[in-house]
Amino acid sequence: MNQTGTLAISGGPRAVTIDQEPLLRWPQVGLEEVAAILDVLRAGQLSVTNRSGIVAQLEDNFAAYEGARFALGRNSGTAALHCAYFGAGIGFGDEVIVTSYTWLATVAPLLHLGALPVFAEIDPLTLTLDPEDVARKITPQTRAIVPVHMWGHPADMDRINAVAREHGLKVIEDASHAHGSLYHGRKTGTLGDVGCFSLQASKAMMAGEGGILVTDDRGIYERALVLSQSPGRLHQELTDPELARFAGTGLGLKYRMHGLAAALADVQLKKLDALNAVRNANHDRLTAQLAGVAGITPPITAPGCYRGAYYEYRLRYDPEPLGALPVDTFVERLQAEGVLAARERYPLQHVQTLYSDAVLFDEGLPWGIKLPRRRIYNRAGDLPVTESVHARLIALPAFPSAGSEALIDQYARAIKKVVAGSLA
Numbered sequence: 001m002n003q004t005g006t007l008a009i010s011g012g013p014r015a016v017t018i019d020q021e022p023l024l025r026w027p028q029v030g031l032e033e034v035a036a037i038l039d040v041l042r043a044g045q046l047s048v049t050n051r052s053g054i055v056a057q058l059e060d061n062f063a064a065y066e067g068a069r070f071a072l073g074r075n076s077g078t079a080a081l082h083c084a085y086f087g088a089g090i091g092f093g094d095e096v097i098v099t100s101y102t103w104l105a106t107v108a109p110l111l112h113l114g115a116l117p118v119f120a121e122i123d124p125l126t127l128t129l130d131p132e133d134v135a136r137k138i139t140p141q142t143r144a145i146v147p148v149h150m151w152g153h154p155a156d157m158d159r160i161n162a163v164a165r166e167h168g169l170k171v172i173e174d175a176s177h178a179h180g181s182l183y184h185g186r187k188t189g190t191l192g193d194v195g196c197f198s199l200q201a202s203k204a205m206m207a208g209e210g211g212i213l214v215t216d217d218r219g220i221y222e223r224a225l226v227l228s229q230s231p232g233r234l235h236q237e238l239t240d241p242e243l244a245r246f247a248g249t250g251l252g253l254k255y256r257m258h259g260l261a262a263a264l265a266d267v268q269l270k271k272l273d274a275l276n277a278v279r280n281a282n283h284d285r286l287t288a289q290l291a292g293v294a295g296i297t298p299p300i301t302a303p304g305c306y307r308g309a310y311y312e313y314r315l316r317y318d319p320e321p322l323g324a325l326p327v328d329t330f331v332e333r334l335q336a337e338g339v340l341a342a343r344e345r346y347p348l349q350h351v352q353t354l355y356s357d358a359v360l361f362d363e364g365l366p367w368g369i370k371l372p373r374r375r376i377y378n379r380a381g382d383l384p385v386t387e388s389v390h391a392r393l394i395a396l397p398a399f400p401s402a403g404s405e406a407l408i409d410q411y412a413r414a415i416k417k418v419v420a421g422s423l424a
């Protein structure tokens, strides 16, 4: 294998020559989705106001897939998280331990309950919440822990659940990257008290826009409902008299799922395991070829874990073997070879304005709430492991299509070529 060759950025031939766009295209929508949409249109299920029709069908199918008692379809993953947090009983002044390395929707809904996000470190290999740092950040006000199964890799749930049990905390999983991921044979989303999934169009199982939560806990389910559903479904389903007295109004939010979104997601669910198998084979093919290459660490998958719909691929870059070559230069060299590489696209959350002391405690949140002042970890430097890993991540796309072997092999050769050409 010729790994040296002139780098494309210096005028050499590009390593990636295959037309990638058709292989990387996502979401994949076929005739089954079109047929399902037409059925729902013809049946007139454009607003499903109680638990019935296509929305109930998706909820039943997803609950069965997950092995959960209850599933609740919502109009976004953000809404599912808001419902799950309220469902789990999180309220004003409670502290909730979260990761900073996630999409913003994991964290921001907590503020609408008056809860305080407390950021903990990630494990540098799996990029998921570090249970030891979680334990260090528990205070008497802590109420819950929120692991995110980043890029499909399950968080260290045995240890997170052990910490939660010891301190009487709830565990809310954000499984928006991890549809169909497995942790010692069990589905992500069912490993804590309640699990949430985004079904937004870029996600591996999608509804265009949508979300869904699963739980075995009837109390969490009913609280999630009362927060965000209109009376039709509340009269039908609420059994807890404390909640049922609000059935005439709910609590004022409406997060129910669109019938057309449910139709899309229900078809996508049927395809999920087969598509995940393709994604994983592609993921493993690239990972195997990158083992032992200087300057990069391919993703690891811990024993007993399956990445399911891993969503996107992440490499860690280590500049030392490459003469301290800056990560941006390395990425530019990859891009010149035709690799769709980029720096990490998720900004860290703990340094965002929304979580600054000034906003949380002094001026107050824009909707007029000031949180009780506490020690939190919201300044640059407070999460040294997370910050250093994050600065070195390189994003590659997911490879969602069968028949991508030649493209993946070109990606591996391109990466090795850039490494070899940068060592010289």
Ligand SMILES: *Cc1c(COP(=O)(O)O)cnc(C)c1O
Binding pocket: 076, 077, 078, 079, 102, 103, 105, 106, 148, 174, 176, 177, 197, 198, 199, 200, 209, 210, 211
């Ligand atoms: C996409 C995503 C969400 C939010 O989902 P929406 O459906 O876009 O509201 C939440 N958490 C994570 C980790 C996500 O990737």
